[in-house]
Amino acid sequence: xxxxxxxxxxxxFGDFILGAGQDILVFGAGPVGLSFVKFARxxxxxxxxxxxxxxxxxxxxxALGADAAFAPDDPALAGLVAARGKPLDAVxxxxxxxxxxxxxxxxxxxxxxxCVYGVLAEPQLVLNKAAGPYNFNVFVHQWPTRWRERLAQxxxxxxxxxxxxxxxxxxxxxxxxxxxxxxxxxxxxxxxxKCLLRF
Numbered sequence: 001x002x003x004x005x006x007x008x009x010x011x012x013f014g015d016f017i018l019g020a021g022q023d024i025l026v027f028g029a030g031p032v033g034l035s036f037v038k039f040a041r042x043x044x045x046x047x048x049x050x051x052x053x054x055x056x057x058x059x060x061x062x063a064l065g066a067d068a069a070f071a072p073d074d075p076a077l078a079g080l081v082a083a084r085g086k087p088l089d090a091v092x093x094x095x096x097x098x099x100x101x102x103x104x105x106x107x108x109x110x111x112x113x114x115c116v117y118g119v120l121a122e123p124q125l126v127l128n129k130a131a132g133p134y135n136f137n138v139f140v141h142q143w144p145t146r147w148r149e150r151l152a153q154x155x156x157x158x159x160x161x162x163x164x165x166x167x168x169x170x171x172x173x174x175x176x177x178x179x180x181x182x183x184x185x186x187x188x189x190x191x192x193x194k195c196l197l198r199f
Contacts, residue, residue, distance in 0.1 A: 001194060002031070002167050003156065009035040009117075010152035011144030013043060016115040018090055020044035025080070025107060026066075028094035028118060029057035031170055031194050034064055036092055036117075041065035042164055047084070051077060051100070054190040064169060072103070081107055087133070088112060096120045096142070105132035113137040170194045 009032060018024065022045050026036045029052035040048045041064070050061035050069040058069035070077040081087045089112050091104030096118025104114060110133040116125070119142045127138070159165045173195040175183040186192050 001196060002170055003153075005031050005035055006039075006156050006165070007149045007152045008032075008144045010039055010155060011148035012036070012115075012117050012141060013039060014148040015141040015145050016090060016092070016113060016117075016139050018043075018045065018113075018115075021046045022089035023047040023084075023086075024090045024092060025049040025051065025088055025104065026061075026092045026094055027051045027097070027100035027104060029054070029061045029069070029193075030094070032117065033092075033094035034061060034170060034193060036094055037061050037066050038064045038165070038169070042159060047088075049080070049088075051103075056191065057193065060169075060172075060193060072100075077103075078106075090115055093118050098122070098125055101125070102128045102131060105129070105136070108132050108136050111135050111137070113139060116140040117142060167194075171196055174198060 020043060024040060024045060026033045029050050037048055037050055047067050048065060050058060050066040051072055052058050053072055061069045087109035088107050089109060091107055092115040093101045094117050101114065101116060105128060108114065114136060170193050172193045173186055175197055177197045177199050180197060183195050183197060187195065
């Protein structure tokens with residue numbers, strides 16, 4: 001259920017040139033955003049933050065290792081650079097929302113990276129580049145590089161064997177397939193991270 005997501009996200013770390021000690025903020029705390037948080041911890045990144053409108057998903061991000069979690073309209077998010085005393089190495093959009101992407105620009109350090117992983121529905125992406133530092137990188141990798149995804153499989157298998165990855169941290173709901181309408185209602189409410197339908 002989760003290996004596809006995990007392979008793609010782990011491959012995304014390579015695409016975005018993210019590594020140990022870097023400070024990042026992830027917009028979105030669904031399966032993809034939470035996977036970025038989890039792998040950031042496993043890969044030894046530095047400070048890790050999460051942004052999501054759903055309180056339960058923010059709590060889950062903290063449980064998976066985020067140092068802080070914010071609602072999109074939280075004043076602490078706008079004041080994050082001042083509170084930390086330094087900007088971020090990277091901001092990851094795991095949603096595909098231009099509003100999230102542009103909200104991350106003022107949080108980047110000079111030469112930092114704006115990493116778009118969420119699928120963009122619109123054919124154009126408008127960046128308010130004046131909101132960011134003078135120099136910054138933009139990566140739009142809505143699908144990971146295939147060879148990175150392939151190499152991630154072995155790493156994931158080892159992490160699973162060591163107990164570092166657990167599906168139970170991501171699967172929040174289970175329903176028999178006959179109750180699919182209830183499952184869809186839970187998804188619409190925003191309660192679900194991953195849902196299993198059992199046949």
